[in-house]
Amino acid sequence: MRAKLSPKDFATSQEVRWCPGCGDYAILKAVQKALADVGARPESTAFVSGIGCASRFPYYIESYGFHTIHGRAPAIATGLKLANPELDVWVVTGDGDSLSIGGNHLMHALRRNVDLKILLFNNEIYGLTKGQYSPTSRVGTRSPSSPTGSVDSPVSPGQFALGCGAHFFARAIDTDKEGLSHVLEKAHAFRGASLTEIFQNCIVYNEDVFGSFTDRATAADTQLHLRHGEPMLFGENRGRGLRFNTATWSLEVVDATATPEDVLVHDESNPLLARLLIDLHLPVALGVIYRKPAQSFEDAFYANHPSRMQRTRSIRDFLAGPASWTVE
Amino acid sequence: MRAKLSPKDFATSQEVRWCPGCGDYAILKAVQKALADVGARPESTAFVSGIGCASRFPYYIESYGFHTIHGRAPAIATGLKLANPELDVWVVTGDGDSLSIGGNHLMHALRRNVDLKILLFNNEIYGLTKGQYSPTSRVGTRSPSSPTGSVDSPVSPGQFALGCGAHFFARAIDTDKEGLSHVLEKAHAFRGASLTEIFQNCIVYNEDVFGSFTDRATAADTQLHLRHGEPMLFGENRGRGLRFNTATWSLEVVDATATPEDVLVHDESNPLLARLLIDLHLPVALGVIYRKPAQSFEDAFYANHPSRMQRTRSIRDFLAGPASWTVE
Amino acid sequence: MNKNKDVDSVVVRLAGDSGDGIQLMGSQFAVSTALAGADFSTFPDYPAEIRAPAGTTFGVSAYQINLGRDPITTAGDAPDVLVAFNPAALKVSLPLLYRGALVILNSDGFTARNLAKAGYEKDPREDGTLADFQVVMADITNLTLEAVRDFGLSKSEGGRCKNFYVLGVMLWMFDRSLDTVEAWIERKLAGQPTIRDANIRALRAGHAYGETQELSASIARFRLPPAELPAGTYRSITGAEALALGIAAAGELANRSVMFCSYPITPASPMLHRLTHLRELGVGTFQAEDEIASICAAIGASYGGMIGVTSSSGPGIALKTEAMGLAVSAELPLVIVNWQRGGPSTGLPTKTEQSDLYQAVYGRNADTPLPVLSASTSGECFDMAIEAVRIAVRHMTPVILLADGYLSNAAEPWRLPDIDSYEPILCNVPQGGEGSAQRQAFTRHPETLGRAWITPGMPGLMHRIGGLEKDIATGHISYDPANHQQMTDMRAAKLAAVTHFIPNQAIELGDDTGDLVVVGWGSTYGPIYQAARATGVSFVHLRHLNPLPPNLGALLDRFDRILVPEMNNGQLATLLRDKLRVDPLSYCKVSGQPFLIRELVAKIEAVLGEAS
Amino acid sequence: MNKNKDVDSVVVRLAGDSGDGIQLMGSQFAVSTALAGADFSTFPDYPAEIRAPAGTTFGVSAYQINLGRDPITTAGDAPDVLVAFNPAALKVSLPLLYRGALVILNSDGFTARNLAKAGYEKDPREDGTLADFQVVMADITNLTLEAVRDFGLSKSEGGRCKNFYVLGVMLWMFDRSLDTVEAWIERKLAGQPTIRDANIRALRAGHAYGETQELSASIARFRLPPAELPAGTYRSITGAEALALGIAAAGELANRSVMFCSYPITPASPMLHRLTHLRELGVGTFQAEDEIASICAAIGASYGGMIGVTSSSGPGIALKTEAMGLAVSAELPLVIVNWQRGGPSTGLPTKTEQSDLYQAVYGRNADTPLPVLSASTSGECFDMAIEAVRIAVRHMTPVILLADGYLSNAAEPWRLPDIDSYEPILCNVPQGGEGSAQRQAFTRHPETLGRAWITPGMPGLMHRIGGLEKDIATGHISYDPANHQQMTDMRAAKLAAVTHFIPNQAIELGDDTGDLVVVGWGSTYGPIYQAARATGVSFVHLRHLNPLPPNLGALLDRFDRILVPEMNNGQLATLLRDKLRVDPLSYCKVSGQPFLIRELVAKIEAVLGEAS
Ligand SMILES: Cc1ncc(C[n+]2csc(CCOP(=O)(O)OP(=O)(O)O)c2C)c(N)n1
Ligand SMILES: Cc1ncc(C[n+]2csc(CCOP(=O)(O)OP(=O)(O)O)c2C)c(N)n1
Ligand code: SF4
Numbered sequence A, B: 001m002r003a004k005l006s007p008k009d010f011a012t013s014q015e016v017r018w019c020p021g022c023g024d025y026a027i028l029k030a031v032q033k034a035l036a037d038v039g040a041r042p043e044s045t046a047f048v049s050g051i052g053c054a055s056r057f058p059y060y061i062e063s064y065g066f067h068t069i070h071g072r073a074p075a076i077a078t079g080l081k082l083a084n085p086e087l088d089v090w091v092v093t094g095d096g097d098s099l100s101i102g103g104n105h106l107m108h109a110l111r112r113n114v115d116l117k118i119l120l121f122n123n124e125i126y127g128l129t130k131g132q133y134s135p136t137s138r139v140g141t142r143s144p145s146s147p148t149g150s151v152d153s154p155v156s157p158g159q160f161a162l163g164c165g166a167h168f169f170a171r172a173i174d175t176d177k178e179g180l181s182h183v184l185e186k187a188h189a190f191r192g193a194s195l196t197e198i199f200q201n202c203i204v205y206n207e208d209v210f211g212s213f214t215d216r217a218t219a220a221d222t223q224l225h226l227r228h229g230e231p232m233l234f235g236e237n238r239g240r241g242l243r244f245n246t247a248t249w250s251l252e253v254v255d256a257t258a259t260p261e262d263v264l265v266h267d268e269s270n271p272l273l274a275r276l277l278i279d280l281h282l283p284v285a286l287g288v289i290y291r292k293p294a295q296s297f298e299d300a301f302y303a304n305h306p307s308r309m310q311r312t313r314s315i316r317d318f319l320a321g322p323a324s325w326t327v328e
Numbered sequence C, D: 001m002n003k004n005k006d007v008d009s010v011v012v013r014l015a016g017d018s019g020d021g022i023q024l025m026g027s028q029f030a031v032s033t034a035l036a037g038a039d040f041s042t043f044p045d046y047p048a049e050i051r052a053p054a055g056t057t058f059g060v061s062a063y064q065i066n067l068g069r070d071p072i073t074t075a076g077d078a079p080d081v082l083v084a085f086n087p088a089a090l091k092v093s094l095p096l097l098y099r100g101a102l103v104i105l106n107s108d109g110f111t112a113r114n115l116a117k118a119g120y121e122k123d124p125r126e127d128g129t130l131a132d133f134q135v136v137m138a139d140i141t142n143l144t145l146e147a148v149r150d151f152g153l154s155k156s157e158g159g160r161c162k163n164f165y166v167l168g169v170m171l172w173m174f175d176r177s178l179d180t181v182e183a184w185i186e187r188k189l190a191g192q193p194t195i196r197d198a199n200i201r202a203l204r205a206g207h208a209y210g211e212t213q214e215l216s217a218s219i220a221r222f223r224l225p226p227a228e229l230p231a232g233t234y235r236s237i238t239g240a241e242a243l244a245l246g247i248a249a250a251g252e253l254a255n256r257s258v259m260f261c262s263y264p265i266t267p268a269s270p271m272l273h274r275l276t277h278l279r280e281l282g283v284g285t286f287q288a289e290d291e292i293a294s295i296c297a298a299i300g301a302s303y304g305g306m307i308g309v310t311s312s313s314g315p316g317i318a319l320k321t322e323a324m325g326l327a328v329s330a331e332l333p334l335v336i337v338n339w340q341r342g343g344p345s346t347g348l349p350t351k352t353e354q355s356d357l358y359q360a361v362y363g364r365n366a367d368t369p370l371p372v373l374s375a376s377t378s379g380e381c382f383d384m385a386i387e388a389v390r391i392a393v394r395h396m397t398p399v400i401l402l403a404d405g406y407l408s409n410a411a412e413p414w415r416l417p418d419i420d421s422y423e424p425i426l427c428n429v430p431q432g433g434e435g436s437a438q439r440q441a442f443t444r445h446p447e448t449l450g451r452a453w454i455t456p457g458m459p460g461l462m463h464r465i466g467g468l469e470k471d472i473a474t475g476h477i478s479y480d481p482a483n484h485q486q487m488t489d490m491r492a493a494k495l496a497a498v499t500h501f502i503p504n505q506a507i508e509l510g511d512d513t514g515d516l517v518v519v520g521w522g523s524t525y526g527p528i529y530q531a532a533r534a535t536g537v538s539f540v541h542l543r544h545l546n547p548l549p550p551n552l553g554a555l556l557d558r559f560d561r562i563l564v565p566e567m568n569n570g571q572l573a574t575l576l577r578d579k580l581r582v583d584p585l586s587y588c589k590v591s592g593q594p595f596l597i598r599e600l601v602a603k604i605e606a607v608l609g610e611a612s
C-alpha cells in the first residue's frame, strides 16, 4: 500500500497570486489538508476551474489541473469524467463563474449528477474584474457597475442547486478549518455531483460581507453546525434549537434546555428541511444540508453503453451497412 | 374607451405550420382568446420566442413579434422591457429552448423578476430537430439520439423556477381550455416574471407522454385544479383531498368526505407547499402553484435611475470632466 | 411508341407532402437502383417544418435521383421523370423540368381544395400547362386503397401505403426487382404485421400496374447500361453516415476511444444519430445542454485521453468559437465538424450553403490559427474524418472539418475501403524527457510542434494547463512580452508545419496548364466535375483549406485565369487572394440550392469567351 | 551641475507593487502636467492579478508618462526618469532605460527579502548594475512615516501615503503646483479626514524634500516649453471615458435613450463603469449574466426603440457572434465595442493587442456582412462612437467598433468638442407607405438600404421579425431560392452603401505619392505617427475598416510599396489583399506591448534600404 501523503505533497512550486488576506488562502490550505486526509492520489486527481480569482486554484494544487474558460468548467469536467470515470475530479468556481455565465452548465451537471466535487467560492462579488456586483450580491450592493446600489435580487446557490435536482449541497466558511474539512471530506466521499458553497472573504472588494455570522466572537449564536441524525442545536453551550412550526411551515428557535423534545433532528435527506435551512439567517446553517445518493451520470452512461466504451468490434463489420453489392 | 377585441383580432394572415394534431394549436387558440378576454392591445403587446416548434408562435399572433435565436428569448425580452416597461411582453419557449440551451437566461429573468409572461411548452422532446430527448425527458426515453434510452435525470421546470427565486409558477394542459385560460389570465395580471408550464402533446415524436393525467375520462382522479384559498379537492365529486403529513413532511391523499378538516387549503404564497405540489404525481397539480408579488426588475431599474431613462442634461455638461484647462 | 428506351442516365423526381413518405420511397428506390449496378446520386429536398400543412407549396417534400452509367456526380439538373402527389408538388417542380419530360400525377390529389392551396386558379391538367410534357394520370390513392382492401385498414392507414405503390411502379419502369424493398419492409415493420403486409401488397400492386396495359401501353420503360464502377463492394451512403463511420475508423486507427459531444441542430443531427449505433467501436455520444457545453465536453474528453469530437452547423459553431481558442491555447486535439446550412442567423436550416469558410479560417478572436479541411462528396466524408483526427492528434490542435447540408443527406454508391490500407494514427505519448512534468507537457515534437498528450491518471506527470499565455519552455503562466511573441510565432509555425504532412494538390480534370482553371471546394465537386468535363477546362478541387497544399500556388500560376464557383459570396476567393496573392474570378450562388451543371457550363463558356 | 534642464519632452516611469498606488499617483501626475499646459501621453501597465504578492516581478505595476511639447503621441520609448519602489520594479524597468537616465530608488524597499524575490543575487545598488545611470536613493517609506508621524496612523497606513510623497517630489521636479492634487485628495478622502490630511502632508513633504538640499543639490529640475496645442478647452481623457461620452453624445444627437448592456471583462469594464455616471443623459446600463445575454438585451433594447450598445473583449465577442447574425438578419441597429486584448483564449488580459480584426470582419457564420470601425487615440474614441451609432441607425445594422486595452487606459489631453458642430443623427422612422405593416417594416431607404425602425408600441404597425430568411418584398418567411439570392445580394449591397456616406481617406503625413506608405489602424497611430515623422515617409491611418474608404485603393496605388505595422499577425494586410488586391509588407508585433517608435523607424529605414 502507498505511503500516506501530507498536505505539503499537494502544494505546487507556483507562487500563490491572491491578494494578501484573501479568503482563498485558507481554502487552499484546507483543501490540501483534506486531500491528504482522504488519501487522494495526485495522479488520479484533477482540478478543473473556470475564470476568476477562485479559478486560479488549480495552479496551486499538485495534481492534474485545467484552468479553462469562464463558466464552462462543469462542462469540461463532465467530458473529462466521461473519458475517465475513475478520476477524482474537483471543480473550483466563483459565484460569477458558476452562477452568472456558468449557470446553465452548473444546472446540467447537478441534474445529471455527474460525479464532480464542485467548490463554489462565494464572495458575492466579481473579484478578478475589480469588484462588480455578482448574482449573489445583495440588493443595494454598491460597486463600480452599480454606484447607486444593485437592483437585481440575488440567487441563492443552495436553493438553485436543489431546484436543479442536486443530490448534495453543503456549506462552510473559508476560515473555519473544522467545518470546512468536514464538508470537504463528505463531498469527496459522495459519488455524484456535490455542490459545496464556501463563504469566502474578498478583502479588497467585499470585505466582511459575511461578518455578521463569520465573526468568531459571536459564532456560537450565529452559526448552526449540522450533523445528520443529531439535534439542531446552537448558541451558548448549545442551549438553543430549531423547531418546525407546522402552522407557518417555518423554522423557529426554541429553548433547547426547556423543551428538548421540540428540537428537530437533522435529516440530510429531507429536501423541504434543506430549503428551510438554506434560507435561515440567524443562525446560518453550515455543514451538509442535503445529501441523497443516486447513481452518478457517468456510471449510468457506462452501464447503458454496450461495451463500456471499449472497442469490441472492428469498423470492418460496419462498413457494408444494411445493403451492399459487388462490382467485378 | 376602445372596442373590445375578439380572439380573431389576434390571428395573423400566416398559415400555421405545425403538424396536424399538434398541441400547439390548442395553446394558440387559448392564448388568442385570453388576449381578447384580458383586453390586451395588439400594438402594446409583444411576443418574443426562441427557436423550436413552440417558438414559431409569434408568427400567428397579431401583435409585435420577434422570433429570435435558440435559448435567448428571455435575454432579448429583458432588453425590450428595459426599453419600454409598459409593453405587455410574452415569451414563448420550448423545454429545450428554455431549459437546455436557455437555462441560464431563464434563471436570471426569473431571479431578477423581469415582467415577462413566460410560456414554456413542455413536450419533453426536441420537436423541431426531429425528436431527440430533452432535459425534461424521463430517464429511458428512446429517441434518435438515445436509441437505448436516455440516462440523464430530467429537471423539473417548477422546482427549477422556484430554486431560481421565481415569484410565479403555474401549470396547465394544452387542451384544457378552462385550466389554461385561468392560468393565462393570472399570468397576465402578474407584474413580474411568471413561468407557466404547459403540458403540450407532440403528436409526432412524443405522443401521449402526458396521457396518464391528460386523459379526459380519468381527469377527475388524475388532476388537481388549484385555487388559492380553496381546499385541495379532487376525484369523483371532489371526494378526495390532500393533507400534509408532518411526520414524513409529505402530502397524502385523504377521504375528504370523512375528514374534511384534514384537507389542506391551497396557499399560493407557501413555497414549501409549492414544492410538494410540483412533485405530486397522482393527482398532478394544475393552476397557479406559487405566486408571490414583488417589485419587477424594470420597475426597480427605473426607480433607481435618477432620470428614469430621460435625458435631463446635455452632454455639454459632462465633456469637461473633473479638471480642464484652456489653451489660448 | 417503343416499349423500351435506352438511355445513359435518367433523372427522377418524387414530390409530395411531408406526410407522403417521399424521402423513404426515394431512398429505397436508390438502394434498388444501386443493387442493379447503376451509379447514382440523390438530393433530398424537404421543408424546415416537421409536417408542414398538407397541400401547401412550402410543405412539399421532394427526392431527386439521377441514375445511370457513371460517373454520376450530381442529382441532375432537370428531371426526366416527375411523380407529383398533389398540385403543390407539381407547382414547385414544373419549372425544373425539361420539355418532353414524363409527368406522373396522382389524380386523387388534385382536389379543388389542393388546387387552391397550391395557388392554381385553373386545373393545370386542363389549361394546357402540361402541353409540353408527356403526362400520365393515375388515381394512385384509390388504386392503393383497392390493393390493400382486405387488410381492413382505415382509409388514412391504407392511403399511407401509396408511396410503396408508386415505388412499385417506378421499380417496374426501371426494371428493378422488388426484393430489396420487400426485405426492408419485412425488417422495419416486423412489429406491425398488418401494416407490413399491406405495404408489400401495395408495392406489388404498383409493379403489376406497370406490367398491365394501362401503363406499359402509354409509356416506355427505361433501360440503363450497367455502370462502369471500379471493381469492389459497394453500398449506398450519405455524408452523415460516411463521416460517422470515418470518425469511428479514426478511433480504431489511433487505438483510442472516441467521445462525440454534440447538441442537435439541422443538418448536423444525422451524424449524432448515426454514431449512437457505433458504440461497439468504442464510440460514446454525449448530448450536451448546448453547443458550448458540447465542445467543452469534447475538450474535456480529449484532455482525458479520448478523441474528442463535436459537431454543429453555423449558428452552433459561432457559439463554439471561444472554446476553440482554449483548445488552441491548451494545445489539445479536437475535431469540430461543421455541417453548413443557409444563413445568416437561423436562415434556411434545411437548405445547403458553404458560407462558413470565413468563420472556419478567420472566425476567432486573437491570432488563433487552426487547420481547416472540407469534404467533397458523401463518400469522401469518411476519409476526411480520418484526416481530421490524424492532424488533430499529430499536431495537438483543434481541426475544423467543413461539410454541408447537401452532403449530410445526399446518397451515392460508395466503394468499401480496405481499412488495413490506412496508416495507423500515432499519438504524441509522453516521451519521458527531462525536466518537470510541466516542462514535459509542453515539450514539442520538432517537426509537428505537437506537444505531449499527457492525460490525468498518468503517474508522476501531474501538470497544469489553461488559456493564459504559457512560457514556451517551462509551460508555466507567462506575461513576458518576448515570450508572447515566441508563442504567437510557434502557433503560426505549427499551422505551417501541417503543410509538410498533407499531399500536394492534384488536378481532378484537364491539363496542368492553360487559360482557365476552375477551383472548387466542398460539395460543389459534383456539378463542377461535370461542367469541367463538358467544357474541357482544368479542374482543381481543394480538401485542405488551411493550410493550403504546398504546391497550390505554383499550380495555379500555370493558368492565366482562375474561376472559383462557390455557394457563398466569394469566401474561397478571399482565402486564395490572402494566402496565394492570386486574383480569381468568383462565381457565387447563394440560393440554398446546389449549382446546376448547365449554370456552370454557361459561366465557364462565358469566361472562355472573354479575351483573357 | 546646473539646476535646470531645458528639454522638449521627458518620459517618466513610476513602478512598484500593485499595492503601492502607482496608477493613482501616475494619473494625478498626468493631470497636474496637463493643467500646466504640457502635452502628454500615458501608458498604465499593470498585472492581471488584483494584488499580486508584494515584491514579485510579475506583481509590478507601472505607469509611464511622456510629457512635453506637442505632438506627444506615445508614452515614449524609454524613460528618462524611473522611480522604482522596490527591486522587482527596478528589475523589470531597467531594460527599458536609456543610458544616463535618472533612477530614483526607494531604499527602504531594497530589503534582502525583496532582493531575493526579484531574483537579484547581489544588490543592484552595489554591484555596478546602475553604473550607467544617475541614481538617487531615498528612504521614501521612512521619510513618509516621518512626515505623517503626528497623525497616529499605523505603520502600514502611514506607509500607504508614500505614493503621494513621491508625487510631491515629482511635482517639484517638474515645477508643478500641488493644488490640483490637493483638491483631488480633499474630494476623494473627504470621508476620512485623518487619512486625507496625512496624504496632503506627505505630498507637501515630498515637495519640500525636493526644495531642500538633499535632492536639488544632486539633480536637475526639468523645464518644459509650453505645448503648442490648438486653442480650446482641454481635459485629460482615457479611451474608456471618451467612448462612454461619445455613446452618450450619440444618443443626444439621435434624440434617443441609450441602453448599454454588458458583462464585465478586462479591459472593457472601465467603459461600463464610466457609463453608470452618465445616466442623466438618458443612458441606462444593464449588467447581464453573460456576453450572450448582454448583446441579446442590447438587441431587445434596439427593437424597443432605444440605441442598444454592448461591449466586451475578444473572448466575450466570440460568444456574441451568433447574436450578431440575428441583428444582421433582423436588420436592427446595434453597436458592439471590442476592447481588444492579448490572446488566444484568456491570453494576456491586461496586455494590449489588435488581433480581433479577422473576427470583426470575417468572424460570423454565413454571409453576414457588417460595418467595422476603429479608434486611433483615446480622444478619437468619442468621434468614432458617434460614427458607429450614426451608421447603425442609418443603415439599420449592427456595427463593430474596435478599440483596445491600450486606449482603454491611456490618457492624453483632449480638446472639448463643440457638440453643436455635429450633424444630428437621423433615425429611419416609419414613412407610412403602402402595404401591410409587415411590408412597411421591410421597406428600405433607397440609398442606405436601411429598413424602417418600427418599434413595439406603435399603433397599427404590428409585424413579425426574426432570424429566418425573409421575402425581400413582403418581409414574410421565405425559403425561395431566388429570394435568398436577392436577400444575400441586398445585405452585401447594404454594406457597400455605407461607402457612400463615409469620408475619403486622408493622408496623415507626407506626400500623396512615393516609394513607401505606412498604413496603420487603431492604437498604433501614436508610434507610427512619430516614426513616419522621423523618417519622412507617408502615413495613412484607417478608421473605417469595413467597408474601406472609397478612395483608398486609388490612394495606395500611388505608392510603390505599402508597409502595414500591426499588433497582430498580419490581419489588416489580409483585408487589404482581399478588398484592394494590393500586396503590402507586414510588420507584426505580438508581445502585448505597443510599438516603440524606434522599432518602427528601424523597420521603415530597413524597408527604404531595400531596393523597391
Ligand atoms: C467569456 C468571459 N467573460 C468575462 C470574463 C471576465 N471575467 C473574468 S472572471 C469574472 C468574474 C469573476 O467573479 P467570480 O466568478 O465570482 O470569481 P472571483 O474573482 O470573485 O473569485 C469575469 C466577469 C472572462 N474572462 N471571460
Ligand atoms: C444555436 C442553435 N442550436 C441548436 C439549434 C437547433 N434547434 C432548434 S430548435 C431545438 C430544440 C427544440 O426543442 P424545444 O425547445 O423543446 O422546442 P419544440 O420544438 O419541442 O417545441 C434545437 C436543438 C438552433 N436552431 N440553434
Ligand atoms: S480580489 Fe478579492 S477574491 Fe480576488 S484575490 Fe483579491 S481578495 Fe481574493
Ligand code: SF4
Pocket (backbone or CB within 6 Å): B017, B018, B019, B021, B022, B023, B024, B053, B054, B123, B127, B128, B201, B202, B203, B204, B205, C050, C051
Ligand atoms: S414536431 Fe411535435 S411539437 Fe413540432 S409541430 Fe410537430 S407535433 Fe408539434
Ligand SMILES: [Mg+2]
Pocket (backbone or CB within 6 Å): A094, A095, A096, A121, A122, A123, A124, A125, A126, A127, A134
Ligand atoms: Mg466572486
Ligand SMILES: [Mg+2]
Pocket (backbone or CB within 6 Å): B094, B095, B096, B121, B122, B123, B124, B125, B126, B127, B134
Ligand atoms: Mg420540446
